[in-house]
Amino acid sequence: MTREPRQGPGVRKQTPPLSDAAFTLLVQGVLDYGIFMLDPQGHIISWNAGAERIKGYRAADIVGQHFSVFYPPEDQAAGKPQWELETAVVEGRLEDEGWRVRKDGSRFWANVVITALWDEAGVLQGFGKVTRDMSERRAAQHALHERRRLFDHLVQAQETERRRIAWDVHDDSIQSMVAVAMRLELLAERVPESYRAELRRLDVSVREAIGRLRSLTFRLHPPGIDRHGLVEGLSSHLDDVVSSSWGMSYSFEHQLDREPTPETAITIFRIVQEALLNVRKHARGSRVDLVIKASDGGIMTRLVDDGTGAPMSQDGARDHFGIIEMRERAETAGGWWSMHSRPGTGTTVEFWVPNPLRLPASERTGDAT
Structure with a gap:
C-alpha cells in the first residue's frame, strides 16, 4: 500500500486552482451581490442569483436588455448609464452609490462597481458589474443622522432656556434683592439701637441669598464655553470655581484631535460641572483630577476626586437628580x-x-430636504 508523503512542518498541501466551472458556480450562487456581465454596448449577457434577488428579474426576463433599465428616469434622461460605461473604459473601473430601480418599479439604494474587461489584444470585451443593496445601511445612517440633528436641537433649546433663566434671575430677582439690601442698610441707621442688630442680620441673609443667586446664574450660563471652546471653558471653570472659590487643587489633562461640536462641548461641560458640584457637596475631598481625550471616534472624560467615596455610591444614589442628569445627558x-x-x-x-x-447649517435648522 502506498502512502502520501508526510508534509513537513510549515509545509502546506497546495490547493488546486479553481476550475472555470467551479468559479462560475460560485458567482452564480452568491446571493448578497448582484454579479453580471455587459457586452461593450451595455446589454446584459449574464445574470446570477444575487442579481435576481436584488433586482427582481429572472435571467430569462433581463438577459439581452440594456442595463440602463435599472436607472431612474431622471438618470436615464441625463445619460448617466452611458457616462458610467465611458468612465469605466477610461479609468478601468467606476464605483458609484445612488438610486436604482427594481422590476416592480420600487427604488433601492445601491453600491455599484463597473469594471471594463479587455482581452489579451487590448480589445474591449464588455463590463463586469457588481451591485449591492445598501438600503438598510442607508436607512440606519439616516436614522442616526436624524437622532443627531434632534440631539443638537435639544441641547440648543436647553442652553437657550438656561440663558433666559440666568438673565431673568440677574435682571429681576437679584436687582430687587440688592435694592432690599440697600434699604435695610439705610433703615438700620435710622431705627433705635434695639432694632439695628436684627436688621443687620436680615441684611446679611439677603446678601448671602444674592451671592447664591449669582452663583446660580454662573452655573446656568458660565462665560467662555460659547466663545472659546471646551478646553478653555473647562480650564476657566476649574480655575475660577474649583480653585479660587472652593479652595481645592486640581489637574487637567486634555488630548483632543479636534475641537468638538458646540453641542458635544456643552454636553461634556455640563456633565463635568455637575460631577464637580457633587464632589463639592458630598465627597469632602481636597483635590480633583480631570482627563479628556479622543477615543474611538468620540471623547472620553474621567473625573477622579480624593474624597470619602461612600456618599457617592452609584447604587445608593439612584434617585439623586445630579446622577440622573449626568447619565441622561451622556446617553x-x-x-x-x-x-x-x-x-x-x-x-x-x-x-x-x-x-x-x-x-451643515441647513440641516441644523431642519431645512434639509
Missing part, C-alpha cells in the same frame, strides 16, 4: 456614563460621548 448624546467608588478611596466618574463632525 442622549449616544454615549455612556458610569461612576464607581469605595469608602476612603474617592469617586471616579467616567463617560464617553461621540464626537461627530458638525452638521
